[in-house]
Amino acid sequence: MAEITMREAIRQAIDEEMDRDDRVFVLGEEVAEYDGAYKVSRGLLKKYGALRVVDTPITELGFTGLGVGAALAGLRPIVEWMTFNFALLALDQVINNAAKMRYMSGGQFRCPIVFRGPNGPAEYLSSQHSQSLQTYFAHVPGLKIIAPTSPYDAKGLLKSAIRDDNPVIVLESEMSYAWKGEVPSEDYTIPLGQAQIKREGTDVTIVVHGKPLKMVLEAAEEVAQQGIAVEVVDVRSIRPLDEQTIYDSVRKTNRAVVVDESWPFASVGSHIAWLISHYCFDELDAQVELVSGEDVPMPYNHSLELAAQPSVEKIIMAIKNVCYRS
């Protein structure tokens, strides 16, 4: 197996799916001639031409809605949002059209579209360019949401997303595009809606999605030295959510910590914490802990911005809390 970056894994998935199905096309800001703001679409313009790799003006609502229309009429667009921060301008098209057209037409439409790009905190970007917005999308029935954490997962999940007949939101991260991992050369997909145990353990379950997985694995390693065996559930797919894998793990460990970069109020993390409290109530030996972003806009100063996010230390503290250890 070759070791490649997340960036390359995503590019390969798009390239292979475009090759496989000529209804698949890419549109977004700087995706074609510039090769993508984060170089994810490198080389695609040359290979597929300007009809299928489309540079848009800076008009998120317009090109997102255009993608929705193209999808409803039978194409399979991949819309790149340069970052999710700019997707806020396009929310009406995602929530009111992409997510609902099937339901409110009594099941007539399919909307096979992928919305992808970096989400979550990066570095030194202050409040408007550094935020975790998955909860905005997770709230909406009709959308699917994935958050890959390795090149292998990214490629396999994105391929499934492109082949899915529903709108799928793909959460990537500026900070993880350079992460490396092994990816097989043959075609493979990973079904949406399957969590994965990234580390097995017996004492505490940590449920996580996206970039903080790395911190969680570090924290798990560290507390292992102190005799705490952490099981790490990477949900990979927020919607549909593989609740069973989460519950099975918690019923084994009897303790749970949820980690989510989002703000804590009514978030993906707080929802998962509620699910565990509700469905594993009898099996829990401690209250469920939530390690989230702080309830503040992201500051620019580096020490402050790090303090606003989950950290290895915060995760270790939460693990110790649920184990009643100090």
Next chain:
Amino acid sequence: MVLIRIFEERSAQLYGMRKIGGFCHLYIGQEAVAVGSIAVLDLKKDYVLTSYRDHGHALAMGVSARKVMAELYGKETGCSKGKGGSMHLFDIQKHFYGGNGIVGSQIPVATGIAYKQRYTKDGGVTLCFFGDGAIHQGAFHESLNLAKIWQLPIVYIVENNIYGMGTAASRVSSITDFEKMAAAYDLLGVVVDGMDYFDVVEKTKEAVYRARKNGIASLLHVKTYRYRGHSMSDPAKYRSKQEVESYKQMDPIEKLKGQLIKEGLLSGKEYEKMRDKIKEVVEDAVRFAEESPQPALESLHADVYAPMEK
């Protein structure tokens, strides 16, 4: 046009009787716009989208009065299985893509369908209807720009009925000659008399031809008038009785009828006969809606997601 008129008048009655709920935006007065423009399409490859004032467009697209009325009733036999209601009529087979409840939200979607038509070179054209209230939305301006830069086969049709809900366009618009807005995107803007069926047909035909042949989008500024309020809950106190009456003098159905009679293509007797027939179609639709079953409660969770096609 007569079908739409009678259907809408009956809808108003039924709304008063609480057979129809929620928002109900009637098309009375604007019939020539949907009928005249849709008449020039090739519905095998052309598409139509509009706003929530969509009963007239659905009927003009050939969605049956039964299916539309059943949808207003929220019944299982409605064109959206009772899930959409008045504002969300759809018929994918007939290329009628709704029925959008957010002002201007259908404009980028329509532009995307035109993108598909260009992508597949299928020779189709998309008609995108919206009201004067939508013309200041970013969605409108962003879409016209995209249609221009990518040469999309689309015709944007602003049905200017003078009021965005209760606000006169003149109070909130930098200009009310909306056709001029096309110039900002180097597209053709055309004024159309929406009370004149033949003017609508002619101008749309030209715009559809330009779109189909050369990928040149147009903005048709169609001047029309709605006789009723914005929705059934609107008593329309923002305009005078005289104003409404003056537009009724230009009634598009009466005008067309007069033209046809003058040309010897229709007699008064034939017209009355046609009206009677249409009344029966509408009554049949009402009976059908009355007798249709409510959607099963189990359908609540159906059709949120599409299953994978095997």
